[in-house]
Amino acid sequence: MKRNTYSNEVITRYLVGALASDETERLDELSLTDDEFAERLQSVENDLVDEYVRGELQGNLLERFESSYLASPTNREKVKFAESLQRTVDRRAGAEGAKNAEQSVTHDSAVSRGYRSSWWKGTFALPKTVLWPAMAVTAFLLIASSWLLVQDLRLRQLRDRARAANDVLALQSEKQQAQLGENQIALAEKQREIDELRRTLERSGQSSETEEPNVIPVVLEPQTRSISTIKTVSIPAEADFVAFQLELEGDDPADYQAILKSLPGQQTVWKRSGIRAQRRERVKLLVVTLRTRVLASRNYILEVADPRNAGSVLSSYTFKIVRE
Amino acid sequence: MRPLSCAVMTDASTTGIQSKRGFFNETAFHKLLAWLDGGEDSQGGKYLEMRRRLVSYFQRKSCQSPDDLADETLDRVARRLQEEGAIDSPTPAHYVYIVARFVLLEYRRKPDRDLLSFEDLLNRGHNPGVAVPLRQDDVTSDEWEEKRLSCLEHCLQSVAPENRDLIFNYYVGERRAKIENRRALAARLRLTPNALSIRACRIRSKLEDCVNQCMSATKGFSEFSFINRGPSGS
Numbered sequence: 167m168k169r170n171t172y173s174n175e176v177i178t179r180y181l182v183g184a185l186a187s188d189e190t191e192r193l194d195e196l197s198l199t200d201d202e203f204a205e206r207l208q209s210v211e212n213d214l215v216d217e218y219v220r221g222e223l224q225g226n227l228l229e230r231f232e233s234s235y236l237a238s239p240t241n242r243e244k245v246k247f248a249e250s251l252q253r254t255v256d257r258r259a260g261a262e263g264a265k266n267a268e269q270s271v272t273h274d275s276a277v278s279r280g281y282r283s284s285w286w287k288g289t290f291a292l293p294k295t296v297l298w299p300a301m302a303v304t305a306f307l308l309i310a311s312s313w314l315l316v317q318d319l320r321l322r323q324l325r326d327r328a329r330a331a332n333d334v335l336a337l338q339s340e341k342q343q344a345q346l347g348e349n350q351i352a353l354a355e356k357q358r359e360i361d362e363l364r365r366t367l368e369r370s371g372q373s374s375e376t377e378e379p380n381v382i383p384v385v386l387e388p389q390t391r392s393i394s395t396i397k398t399v400s401i402p403a404e405a406d407f408v409a410f411q412l413e414l415e416g417d418d419p420a421d422y423q424a425i426l427k428s429l430p431g432q433q434t435v436w437k438r439s440g441i442r443a444q445r446r447e448r449v450k451l452l453v454v455t456l457r458t459r460v461l462a463s464r465n466y467i468l469e470v471a472d473p474r475n476a477g478s479v480l481s482s483y484t485f486k487i488v489r490e
Numbered sequence: 491m492r493p494l495s496c497a498v499m500t501d502a503s504t505t506g507i508q509s510k511r512g513f514f515n516e517t518a519f520h521k522l523l524a525w526l527d528g529g530e531d532s533q534g535g536k537y538l539e540m541r542r543r544l545v546s547y548f549q550r551k552s553c554q555s556p557d558d559l560a561d562e563t564l565d566r567v568a569r570r571l572q573e574e575g576a577i578d579s580p581t582p583a584h585y586v587y588i589v590a591r592f593v594l595l596e597y598r599r600k601p602d603r604d605l606l607s608f609e610d611l612l613n614r615g616h617n618p619g620v621a622v623p624l625r626q627d628d629v630t631s632d633e634w635e636e637k638r639l640s641c642l643e644h645c646l647q648s649v650a651p652e653n654r655d656l657i658f659n660y661y662v663g664e665r666r667a668k669i670e671n672r673r674a675l676a677a678r679l680r681l682t683p684n685a686l687s688i689r690a691c692r693i694r695s696k697l698e699d700c701v702n703q704c705m706s707a708t709k710g711f712s713e714f715s716f717i718n719r720g721p722s723g724s
Contacts, residue, residue, distance in 0.1 A: 181550070194550075198543050198590065199583040206684075207546075209691045220664060238549050240556070247698050250638045254646070255661045333669075 171350070172203075173343040177210045182230035186440070188358060189351050215241075215248045226474050355442070359455070363407070381407045381455070386468065386483040388415055396465065397485045405458045412470060414443060414450040415481055422480070423473045424454045429465035429484065436460050439473055463489045515572075522568040526582050540564070540583065544590055551594055559597060563590045641704035645697050653693045660690040 172180075172193070179185050180193045196203040214231070217223050223231055235241050382405045386397060401408065414422075422443060426436040436456055443452045452470060467484045471477045526536040541560050548556035566589050571577060579585035646654055656675070663671045676686040 195587055198587040205688050209687045250642045254642055259662045
């Protein structure tokens with residue numbers, strides 16, 4: 167069983183119901199059977215609720231939290247408890263800060279009042295032969311302490327920079343862990359797709375053990391201004407699936423939506439959400455697989471959209487299908 | 491959905507633990523406690539923890555009555571234990587999970603699954619999605635909030651001073667400051683960050699249960715917290 171391979175981000179997505187069903191099931195099981203995971207789940211849930219209370223959740227996660235997590239009355243009670251806890255902690259922190267400041271001021275003024283009169287009196291009562299060297303030593307000490315103060319500040323800055331660098335590294339490590347979790351999910355999704363294909367083939371009377379599905383791989387490039395560059399894809403009669411490999415441009419969401427539209431008229435003929443991109447070196451690739459029976463001999467446009475951003479189209483690819 | 495009035499508080503004299511509702515007999519309940527303990531004596535701790543996890547599980551599945559479903563699951567396990575004498579499973583928790591999945595499937599097949607129980611209706615007024623006080627006219631949300639704060643103050647006094655300090659120091663600050671605080675706190679207590687978060691989480695759970703009990707004990711407030719509170723509140 168996988169243990170501790172789940173990043174906080176994956177657990178958070180689980181809590182707001184944003185994970186794929188097979189991965190959700192795996193985490194369901196762990197939440198009941200694995201002591202360590204059960205405790206971590208509780209801890210991540212507390213942090214999530216606290217972040218919501220402090221207004222630190224944003225975007226998709228905030229939407230999910232409000233629509234899914236807060237649907238449960240018990241979870242709403244958790245939020246109310248978190249608000250109270252936060253108020254109590256803030257109140258105490260404020261009171262302690264004020265108390266410390268007050269104590270410090272009272273102490274300093276009391277000490278300095280008593281000290282000042284005797285110090286001045288004592289100092290100027292000294293003979294000049296003692297007074298001048300004493301003042302010179304005092305001046306030296308003042309300069310030395312200023313120099314030390316500057317050095318201290320410089321070292322503090324260096325320390326802060328080192329800490330910041332350390333935080334960046336920790337963040338990167340966290341992101342890598344999250345990526346690992348996401349890759350596992352993507353792998354599980356692919357496995358599910360393969361299983362589904364196998365089942366379909368079995369249903370249609372073919373044995374998946376003896377015969378693999380016939381897949382036509384097609385590489386598509388983003389649409390340019392010239393319509394003359396349209397790619398022609400020939401599909402043999404025995405082909406079962408077409409796998410389009412799309413090269414993505416720009417920086418981008420984790421999940422994509424692919425929409426296939428017929429041309430002209432732009433009528434949607436096929437759509438799929440939650441497609442994950444794969445990274446090969448510096449290139450981001452998206453593989454979109456669909457059944458050949460969806461396609462007729464005509465022109466199409468395949469649009470890649472960002473489901474988080476109201477389905478705004480990120481890239482589009484035109485091609486012509488020729489059925490053989 | 492089973493009305494809550496079916497619930498019978500059954501004393502398990504040897505452990506002091508109570509089941510939220512009556513198993514078909516007390517021997518079955520004792521057998522269940524021993525089986526969950528797996529040879530060690532947790533004083534009912536394993537049962538309470540398993541029930542808490544089950545309630546959370548059914549909550550995450552958006553079930554209307556997660557407490558009832560958790561009890562139904564444990565009820566079935568207890569019945570099976572008594573009938574068969576033993577259950578063949580890698581761990582008790584794995585078997586409980588399998589039963590919980592069946593209970594969930596049955597719940598989802600029920601045509602009336604989204605109907606609220608009488609108690610739910612009482613607690614939620616006419617809007618099923620929103621929890622409201624039973625006597626809303628008598629209690630404003632500010633009063634409700636003040637009550638919760640005073641319950642929390644009371645509950646904080648009931649925990650050990652070192653745990654109280656831990657909670658304050660763990661939750662104080664925002665974003666970066668909070669991370670720094672936690673790092674320093676872990677170093678001061680000679681704990682790993684993970685061990686610190688687990689300790690803070692346990693104290694928080696106790697506080698949450700305590701606040702829920704305190705709120706439900708107040709006259710004029712909804713029994714909502716009572717119905718939904720975790721097992722340690724039972």
